[in-house]
Amino acid sequence: MASFDELVMKYKDKIFNLCYNFLGSESEAEDMAQDVFVKVYHSLKSFKGLSLFSTWLYRITVNTCKNRLRSLSFRRTQKQFSLNQPKSIDDAHPIEISDMNFSPSQQAERKETLCLIQNAIRSLPITMQTLIILRDFENKSYEEIMDLTGLKLGTLKSKLARAREKLRSKLQEVLNFEM
Amino acid sequence: MKCKQVNLLLEDYINHNLPEEQMHNIKQHLGQCEQCQKEYQFLKKYQQTLKKVEVRKAPQNFLANVHAKIDETQARKNFWQFFNLRRMEFVGAVVVGVVILLFVFPFQTHQVIQNTTVPEKTLETTKKHTQSAKLKKEILRPVKRSMHQKKLIAVKSDTYKIVLVVKRKVGPQEAFKSAKPQLPSKSSGTHVFYKSKAKVAKPLSMSSSVKEEESKDVEILDKVIPVEQNRKQMTQMQNFSNLISSLSGQTLAVLKTATNTIMNIRLPMSNYQTFISNLKKTGTIQEIKINKDTIKIINKE
Numbered sequence: 001m002a003s004f005d006e007l008v009m010k011y012k013d014k015i016f017n018l019c020y021n022f023l024g025s026e027s028e029a030e031d032m033a034q035d036v037f038v039k040v041y042h043s044l045k046s047f048k049g050l051s052l053f054s055t056w057l058y059r060i061t062v063n064t065c066k067n068r069l070r071s072l073s074f075r076r077t078q079k080q081f082s083l084n085q086p087k088s089i090d091d092a093h094p095i096e097i098s099d100m101n102f103s104p105s106q107q108a109e110r111k112e113t114l115c116l117i118q119n120a121i122r123s124l125p126i127t128m129q130t131l132i133i134l135r136d137f138e139n140k141s142y143e144e145i146m147d148l149t150g151l152k153l154g155t156l157k158s159k160l161a162r163a164r165e166k167l168r169s170k171l172q173e174v175l176n177f178e179m
Numbered sequence: 180m181k182c183k184q185v186n187l188l189l190e191d192y193i194n195h196n197l198p199e200e201q202m203h204n205i206k207q208h209l210g211q212c213e214q215c216q217k218e219y220q221f222l223k224k225y226q227q228t229l230k231k232v233e234v235r236k237a238p239q240n241f242l243a244n245v246h247a248k249i250d251e252t253q254a255r256k257n258f259w260q261f262f263n264l265r266r267m268e269f270v271g272a273v274v275v276g277v278v279i280l281l282f283v284f285p286f287q288t289h290q291v292i293q294n295t296t297v298p299e300k301t302l303e304t305t306k307k308h309t310q311s312a313k314l315k316k317e318i319l320r321p322v323k324r325s326m327h328q329k330k331l332i333a334v335k336s337d338t339y340k341i342v343l344v345v346k347r348k349v350g351p352q353e354a355f356k357s358a359k360p361q362l363p364s365k366s367s368g369t370h371v372f373y374k375s376k377a378k379v380a381k382p383l384s385m386s387s388s389v390k391e392e393e394s395k396d397v398e399i400l401d402k403v404i405p406v407e408q409n410r411k412q413m414t415q416m417q418n419f420s421n422l423i424s425s426l427s428g429q430t431l432a433v434l435k436t437a438t439n440t441i442m443n444i445r446l447p448m449s450n451y452q453t454f455i456s457n458l459k460k461t462g463t464i465q466e467i468k469i470n471k472d473t474i475k476i477i478n479k480e
Contacts, residue, residue, distance in 0.1 A: 005242060008241070008242050008245055009242065012237040012241050012242070013234070013235075013236045013237050015237075016235060016236065016237035016241070017234050017235045017236075020235045026235070029235070030237070030238060030241070030244070033237060033241070034241070034244055034245050034248050035248070037245045037248075037249075038245065038248050038249055038252055041245075041249050042252070113228055114228055114229075114231065114232060117225070117228060117229070136225075136226070136229050137229060137232060157187045158187060160190070161186045161187050161189075164218075164221075164222060164225070165186075165218070167225070168217075168218065168221040168222075168225075171221075171225075172221070
């Protein structure tokens with residue numbers, strides 16, 4: 001149990017952050033990260049050491065999060081809205097953007113941009129989401145992503161390019177990204 | 180350089196992860212291609228924005244919560260482990276056993292009960308059979324089939340029909356006097372129907388009252404003991420067995436006095452042995468014949 005505790009303490013922030021990037025909510029992320037470590041606890045015996053422990057742990061996390069994203073209960077809790085047609089400010093029920101911690105500071109605008117990017121990412125297909133999160137949010141190398149997803153380098157690069165292209169088409173109107 | 184190739188390398192171009200030559204080629208292409216330039220600008224700003232993303236940290240009590248969740252799942256796992264496959268197999272076997280007992284046992288009981296009832300046809304055929312000359316020859320044949328009998332007893336069900344063929348010349352009055360009072364009462368649990376009919380030989384010295392009876396055919400008995408076809412009446416089967424055991428003594432009395440007595444009794448095997456041993460003690464048995472489901476006991480003349 002002590003060694004397991006060490007593992008939890010070592011990876012808890014990374015796993016929690018990855019879960020947060022997938023789910024966009026701290027409570028959901030905490031719940032998912034706990035589930036990941038429970039799974040790890042019960043299946044530690046089946047870990048054969050064929051890959052790095054961190055890769056194995058990330059793979060479990062990615063799969064758990066993808067399953068959660070696919071689950072009906074999660075989709076129900078998410079408030080869907082169109083980025084192209086944002087709600088007016090006068091609306092009686094404004095859109096609550098998940099866990100943004102808006103502050104009146106000068107970073108507010110940048111955070112808002114980030115929030116819109118995150119929402120745009122969540123509107124992508126789950127495979128594209130996964131690649132973008134791993135590459136752009138988690139800064140994983142191509143090799144690591146290849147290990148986690150099982151994709152070949154060429155496929156990975158082309159899928160990433162397609163995902164970004166899609167993301168750009170979603171964001172260009174709202175964020176004036178064309179510059 | 181084609182747009183598709185540039186698109187794939189844009190990220191590495193931004194991060195300066197490409198050889199000098201490729202960097203130059205892409206720079207050249209971006210200056211000429213508006214679409215790729217847009218893509219490049221987007222990716223640059225996009226990556227700059229994402230660099231500002233703060234890394235979230237897990238809550239303070241994260242480890243404790245993980246342990247609580249592990250305990251919870253462990254308890255659930257233990258609960259389901261209680262119903263593991265072996266236990267389920269055992270429970271399944273017990274359930275199947277109970278179902279078999281519930282459905283098959285009553286069916287078997289019904290069969291036994293059916294065997295114990297005497298169809299009318301059997302009575303008629305037995306009667307005809309005993310009257311035939313052929314049977315008389317068979318009766319006089321000595322018993323040399325003990326092994327065969329044993330086999331039959333072992334193989335056949337425990338219920339036999341016993342036909343007593345009594346050949347003894349006795350006056351009809353005597354027969355009735357000895358037979359009728361010895362009838363079993365209905366309180367014994369089974370219903371016994373008693374009829375008697377026998378051809379009586381004319382005695383040398385006979386009173387007028389006896390002469391009147393001479394002309395009558397006196398059928399001594401056909402005992403038909405129906406056992407109610409009810410599972411609950413299994414106890415009555417036991418009563419029936421007891422009755423037959425007690426009857427054996429009474430039957431012997433009939434045998435001693437009656438002539439050409441035909442008893443048609445269905446008898447459980449266990450009682451059959453007592454019955455036969457009692458009969459043998461009297462020394463009146465001439466022959467015991469065991470057929471498929473009938474035992475014929477022929478009395479000495």
